[in-house]
Amino acid sequence: MTGRLCSLLSHQFEPALRARGQAYFGENRASIVESDAESLSARVRGSRNYVLDLSLFDHSSKDSMELIMDCSCPYFLDYGRCKHVWAVLLLADSKGLLQPPESVQHILIDDSWMEDL
Numbered sequence: 001m002t003g004r005l006c007s008l009l010s011h012q013f014e015p016a017l018r019a020r021g022q023a024y025f026g027e028n029r030a031s032i033v034e035s036d037a038e039s040l041s042a043r044v045r046g047s048r049n050y051v052l053d054l055s056l057f058d059h060s061s062k063d064s065m066e067l068i069m070d071c072s073c074p075y076f077l078d079y080g081r082c083k084h085v086w087a088v089l090l091l092a093d094s095k096g097l098l099q100p101p102e103s104v105q106h107i108l109i110d111d112s113w114m115e116d117l
Contacts, residue, residue, distance in 0.1 A: 003093030021086025044084040
């Protein structure tokens with residue numbers, strides 16, 4: 001069962017990525033290295049060990065927040081969303097980390113860095 005973070009973001013991740021991320025989560029391949037109320041750093045064991053950073057910020061609208069994410073895997077560099085990020089989002093939900101307030105109805109993913117590629 002996913003928490004509120006994943007339920008607000010699931011439509012922004014392809015089903016195949018969610019399924020693969022769910023498998024990584026279920027195999028305990030993701031671990032939180034450090035976290036606070038707005039951000040976390042994590043590692044995921046894949047074909048290599050990948051480093052991830054996620055930050056959740058208030059957006060200009062009261063019912064929205066913005067997620068900034070980074071993963072060191074090559075897939076993320078090309079496409080911006082990967083199974084490693086989804087595994088870490090599931091882990092964050094399971095631990096009650098990065099949870100948006102009840103008033104938040106939308107989480108926007110900041111993909112603006114991809115415009116520079």
